[in-house]
Amino acid sequence: MKQNFFKYVSKSVAGMIGISVYVLADTYFISLYSGADGITVLNLALPLYGLIFAIGSMIGIGSATVFAIKKAQNMTHINKYFSNSILWQIIFSIPFILLALLCPQLWLSIMGGNQEIIRLGTRYVQIVLLGAPFFMMNYSFTAFSRNDNAPTTAMVASLCASAFNIVFDYIFMFPLNMGISGAALATILSPVLSSIICCSHFLSKKSTVKFVWIMPCVKLLFSSCKLGVSAFVGEISSAVTTTVFNILLLKIAGNIGVASYGVVANLSLVAISIFNGIAQGVQPLISKSYGEGKFKNVTQLLRLGIILTTLTEAVIITVSLCFTDSLVNIFNSEGNKMLSAYAHNALQLYFLGFIFAGVNILLVTYFSATNNAVNAFVSSTLRGVVAIGFCAVVMSVIWGINGIWLSFAAAETITFVTIIFFILYRKNKGQYP
Numbered sequence: 001m002k003q004n005f006f007k008y009v010s011k012s013v014a015g016m017i018g019i020s021v022y023v024l025a026d027t028y029f030i031s032l033y034s035g036a037d038g039i040t041v042l043n044l045a046l047p048l049y050g051l052i053f054a055i056g057s058m059i060g061i062g063s064a065t066v067f068a069i070k071k072a073q074n075m076t077h078i079n080k081y082f083s084n085s086i087l088w089q090i091i092f093s094i095p096f097i098l099l100a101l102l103c104p105q106l107w108l109s110i111m112g113g114n115q116e117i118i119r120l121g122t123r124y125v126q127i128v129l130l131g132a133p134f135f136m137m138n139y140s141f142t143a144f145s146r147n148d149n150a151p152t153t154a155m156v157a158s159l160c161a162s163a164f165n166i167v168f169d170y171i172f173m174f175p176l177n178m179g180i181s182g183a184a185l186a187t188i189l190s191p192v193l194s195s196i197i198c199c200s201h202f203l204s205k206k207s208t209v210k211f212v213w214i215m216p217c218v219k220l221l222f223s224s225c226k227l228g229v230s231a232f233v234g235e236i237s238s239a240v241t242t243t244v245f246n247i248l249l250l251k252i253a254g255n256i257g258v259a260s261y262g263v264v265a266n267l268s269l270v271a272i273s274i275f276n277g278i279a280q281g282v283q284p285l286i287s288k289s290y291g292e293g294k295f296k297n298v299t300q301l302l303r304l305g306i307i308l309t310t311l312t313e314a315v316i317i318t319v320s321l322c323f324t325d326s327l328v329n330i331f332n333s334e335g336n337k338m339l340s341a342y343a344h345n346a347l348q349l350y351f352l353g354f355i356f357a358g359v360n361i362l363l364v365t366y367f368s369a370t371n372n373a374v375n376a377f378v379s380s381t382l383r384g385v386v387a388i389g390f391c392a393v394v395m396s397v398i399w400g401i402n403g404i405w406l407s408f409a410a411a412e413t414i415t416f417v418t419i420i421f422f423i424l425y426r427k428n429k430g431q432y433p
Helices: 001-072 079-102 104-110 117-129 132-147 151-173 180-202 217-291 297-320 322-330 339-355 357-369 373-399 401-428
Strands: none
Touching: 001 104, 001 132, 001 151, 001 180, 001 217, 001 297, 001 357, 079 117, 079 132, 079 217, 104 117, 117 132, 117 322, 132 151, 132 180, 132 217, 132 297, 151 180, 151 357, 217 297, 217 322, 217 339, 217 357, 217 373, 217 401, 297 322, 297 339, 297 357, 322 339, 339 357, 339 401, 357 373, 357 401, 373 401
């Protein structure tokens, strides 16, 4: 069991790190090309990515989780979950495509961008919106690969897509002189490559996943989304956090404040990706053991996940505290002293939230993997929307910009206490495996 644990987790983490690395590459190249204004555009666009990823992960990961549980129970007609997820991903991407065609500048305007930011970023946002179906469907392809005993394929797909994005970020932006629009184009093409690589598994003899033509089914969608809601909130939380922080920072520190948060947000994305990788890597194993009624294995897998996550949290916090200036300077190509000062303080205070963030992500995924949709929904909603929004607003009033940076740690602490209460309550009731 330990061998399978490290096999699935290591490959999932590698894939998720690959995804986060290309976001860092985006930020780096955009900062080189457009400076602080470019980072501001990217940070105002991050909630849009969060919304697209949230819908895609809810449908894709939720459907794959149901597939894994029913497969372990030897149930028939399970391929409909894969087909249904792909069809609904396409349907949910239509509003984003319409927004791209009709009024792409609207998003930056809603996010509080001034005329210069809107002028610089409209084309970037338009391309991202047009890539919505690719981003969404890629969640289904990679999640079903992992849950169909092909974690290597999912890992290779993610790493190849990331490498493609990094290389073509540079090619499109500089030799072809497409600017930040080139970064957006490279970004939307990377999930296309990832999905194609995953298809190599689905077309092989080892695959038990096949696409079958069905009418989009709301009932199947709902049953899948119940277990995918934690993934949805996990992704949407970044959008909510970024939106709330951007609004507060624009009032307190202007564009430089937003740019400094852009640096922190992109660095924190690497940490979040690692924890998501651990959680998504262990999820198929937990779902399989749960479906087979092997609750002892479920508990052992959770324990291994918590140990690995805790050690990772310690490493991430240590690195953020010891190498703060080096990390900030990577994205400060202009040598902006104000940006450096804001980002230095932000990074050290914000990253204290990773004392509990990784474990929270793992435990919320555990709820979903064991068909405990209610606790997954409440915990993920509290963590990603309610607590962070409340803490950011209240603490910014009391402590100003430092209150904004510390609100992440406060929200994660509140969530951790709530999750522990859920676990102890169900254990005392004899309901928790």
